[in-house]
Amino acid sequence: MSNNLIAFLVFFFFPALLLANDEVQEGLRIMTEVDRRDNGWVDYTVDLTMILSNARGETTEREIQMKSKETEEDGDRTLMVFDTPPDVRGTGLLTYTHFIGEDDQWLYLPALKRIKRIASKNKSGPFMGSEFAYEDLSSQEVSKYSYRYLKDEIMHGEEHFIVERYPLDQNSGYTRQVAWVDKEHYRFQKIQFFDRKNKHLKTLDFYDYRMYDNRIWRANSMIMENHVNKKSTRLVWNNYQFNRGMREQDFNKNALKRVR
Amino acid sequence: MSGQATFFPSFSFVPEYHRSWDDGKYLFDFVPSFRFDYEDSERNLVDIQELAWIRVREDWEFRAGVRKVFWGVTESRHLVDVINQVDFTEGLDGEEKLGQPMLNLSFSRDWGVFDIFLLPGFRERSFPGVNARPSFPFVIHEESPGFESGAENYRLDFAFRWTHYFGDLELGLSHFSGTSREPRLLPKNQDFDQFPATTEHFMPYYDVIDQTGIDAQYFLGDWAWKLEYIRRSGQGARFWASVIGFEKTFVGVFNTRADLGLLIEHLYDSRENLLMNSTENDLALGMRYSLNNIWDTNALLVALYDIDSKEYVLNLEASTRIGTNWRLSLEASLFLNIPGPTLVEYSWGTSKKQLFDSELIFFDDEDFVRLQLVRYF
Numbered sequence: 001m002s003n004n005l006i007a008f009l010v011f012f013f014f015p016a017l018l019l020a021n022d023e024v025q026e027g028l029r030i031m032t033e034v035d036r037r038d039n040g041w042v043d044y045t046v047d048l049t050m051i052l053s054n055a056r057g058e059t060t061e062r063e064i065q066m067k068s069k070e071t072e073e074d075g076d077r078t079l080m081v082f083d084t085p086p087d088v089r090g091t092g093l094l095t096y097t098h099f100i101g102e103d104d105q106w107l108y109l110p111a112l113k114r115i116k117r118i119a120s121k122n123k124s125g126p127f128m129g130s131e132f133a134y135e136d137l138s139s140q141e142v143s144k145y146s147y148r149y150l151k152d153e154i155m156h157g158e159e160h161f162i163v164e165r166y167p168l169d170q171n172s173g174y175t176r177q178v179a180w181v182d183k184e185h186y187r188f189q190k191i192q193f194f195d196r197k198n199k200h201l202k203t204l205d206f207y208d209y210r211m212y213d214n215r216i217w218r219a220n221s222m223i224m225e226n227h228v229n230k231k232s233t234r235l236v237w238n239n240y241q242f243n244r245g246m247r248e249q250d251f252n253k254n255a256l257k258r259v260r
Numbered sequence: 261m262s263g264q265a266t267f268f269p270s271f272s273f274v275p276e277y278h279r280s281w282d283d284g285k286y287l288f289d290f291v292p293s294f295r296f297d298y299e300d301s302e303r304n305l306v307d308i309q310e311l312a313w314i315r316v317r318e319d320w321e322f323r324a325g326v327r328k329v330f331w332g333v334t335e336s337r338h339l340v341d342v343i344n345q346v347d348f349t350e351g352l353d354g355e356e357k358l359g360q361p362m363l364n365l366s367f368s369r370d371w372g373v374f375d376i377f378l379l380p381g382f383r384e385r386s387f388p389g390v391n392a393r394p395s396f397p398f399v400i401h402e403e404s405p406g407f408e409s410g411a412e413n414y415r416l417d418f419a420f421r422w423t424h425y426f427g428d429l430e431l432g433l434s435h436f437s438g439t440s441r442e443p444r445l446l447p448k449n450q451d452f453d454q455f456p457a458t459t460e461h462f463m464p465y466y467d468v469i470d471q472t473g474i475d476a477q478y479f480l481g482d483w484a485w486k487l488e489y490i491r492r493s494g495q496g497a498r499f500w501a502s503v504i505g506f507e508k509t510f511v512g513v514f515n516t517r518a519d520l521g522l523l524i525e526h527l528y529d530s531r532e533n534l535l536m537n538s539t540e541n542d543l544a545l546g547m548r549y550s551l552n553n554i555w556d557t558n559a560l561l562v563a564l565y566d567i568d569s570k571e572y573v574l575n576l577e578a579s580t581r582i583g584t585n586w587r588l589s590l591e592a593s594l595f596l597n598i599p600g601p602t603l604v605e606y607s608w609g610t611s612k613k614q615l616f617d618s619e620l621i622f623f624d625d626e627d628f629v630r631l632q633l634v635r636y637f
Contacts, residue, residue, distance in 0.1 A: 052554055060554055060584065079548040087587045087637030088556070104425070112355055117430045119479050122511050125519055129554040173512070249318055253423070254368045258287055258314065260278050260320075 027163045029149030034089045034186045041216045043069040043246040047238045055230035069246045073162045076139045077251035081259040090260035097139040124173030130233040131224045159183040204225050213242045270297040287314040309359045321366045326359035333477040334503040336525045336544035339488040340473030342436045345383040358383050372424025379417035382439045406465040410454040428479040440469040470495035483508050501529040521548035541567045555581040
């Protein structure tokens with residue numbers, strides 16, 4: 001490449017590169033702040049109800065007990081137990097989230113007493129027949145995406161940042177997600193999901209934010225709408241309890257076997 | 261077979277009671293099981309699947325009572341899984357088991373989970389009756405089993421198991437020392453030198469064995485590689501057996517929300533002329549289909565092919581939820597390409613006996629379909 005050509009390219013594209021870099025920095029700053037404000041919850045238990053609706057509005061429910069714990073140097077540990085539908089009662093799902101690399105997941109099948117390590121490669125699959133994929137429900141570590149700040153927007157009378165994020169894991173079912181984060185408390189208010197063909201597949205809305213433990217905001221309801229199959233799934237989080245004094249031992253294979 | 265009915269309506273009832281105290285530090289489980297079979301009275305059963313008390317401490321657990329455990333990773337055969345007796349009257353896959361009395365101390369540390377088992381009390385294997393489906397075309401005298409141990413049913417057996425994971429590798433090591441859950445079937449004669457005698461009568465013989473097992477699973481991309489290996493002594497000559505294979509899952513296959521899994525496993529057993537064990541050098545080819553719909557509809561089709569004798573078995577398991585509280589499942593086995601009987605020599609001690617060389621010959625006419633409807637409360 002001739003020197004002239006390089007000079008030409010630098011002259012014309014450097015400002016654009018700088019600008020793009022600013023957007024990346026700003027996107028990362030916003031998401032790091034979202035994460036910082038959400039961290040330090042130590043541990044919690046919560047009851048989750050999933051309400052699955054089909055295109056005709058018929059609904060069916062699932063109930064899940066969930067507990068989660070932060071770790072010092074790695075991602076969160078989460079244990080889920082299914083209460084209904086009754087044929088899967090006592091089924092447990094143990095997840096170790098990692099800042100870097102894929103999550104580790106084990107499924108406990110109570111009828112066989114069998115613990116099965118499951119491939120986190122399958123993260124794009126639907127969770128319990130709902131419109132949530134496994135990856136939508138797993139802990140959202142900052143290091144799992146790259147970011148780009150798009151613009152500010154006023155939604156429901158509140159100021160928001162709009163940030164686009166790109167999953168770094170090639171097994172993700174998405175090319176990108178567009179997130180609305182409120183400027184006041186840095187909380188997710190809306191996320192749009194674009195599938196591998198970059199088609200707008202789903203939208204997730206967060207409702208009913210409440211503060212726990214004097215500092216942790218949690219949405220008590222979320223609705224995921226699938227624009228392709230017209231189905232939707234509503235999550236209702238009840239009975240949040242923080243700082244339960246959980247230990248590492250509450251999140252191992254022996255704990256998974258005694259979940260019911 | 262004559263005398264074998266075509267339909268076997270049966271009814272079972274499995275209530276469950278689970279309680280925990282003191283923030284989960286003490287647990288109690290009680291799961292009795294009742295079964296009534298209209299055609300095959302040998303399938304009638306009143307059993308305790310679980311009756312256990314569990315004490316949970318920070319990094320150990322003590323479990324006492326009747327329990328069920330599962331070891332291993334493969335799908336077509338469960339080699340390392342030796343603690344519980346298998347209930348063959350409920351299917352041939354070895355996944356239906358009887359409760360086992362045990363004292364089990366389990367340590368959970370940085371270096372993995374280590375389990376020690378003391379197993380007082382042995383439960384004999386029950387076989388389907390001659391009129392059942394599938395059945396054996398000979399009489400197995402369950403009522404007069406033979407034991408190597410003088411303590412018979414009351415020998416104190418011992419086992420341990422260690423499991424841990426290293427990144428994408430899951431590893432298990434186990435050892436069992438005690439009365440084999442899998443009996444040898446011996447021709448039932450007062451005097452083994454009086455041959456030829458009737459071949460229709462067999463008795464189960466339970467040797468005292470030592471079995472060491474290794475099981476491993478490793479994720480490599482979309483592939484889950486699986487291995488189970490055992491070495492067993494005490495049951496005739498020392499032998500080894502293995503299952504090695506993989507499962508590959510295609511997520512969201514055919515542009516739907518369904519998953520399709522392909523599994524291939526190779527089964528090897530160094531024993532020869534096994535009556536009760538039809539896996540010497542076999543290939544299992546399977547397909548798992550999960551619709552990921554709200555009814556959790558799924559199906560598993562496995563073809564088990566004997567490389568030496570060219571026999572094969574097709575097994576289908578499918579199930580779906582109906583409404584909120586019901587589950588309908590279908591299980592079917594088709595035995596195909598089973599050759600006619602040819603006699604081979606079979607030896608036990610100094611005696612010799614002639615038996616069929618086809619491993620599945622007894623199942624030739626035993627295709628079966630099971631439809632099950634379960635109501636959960």
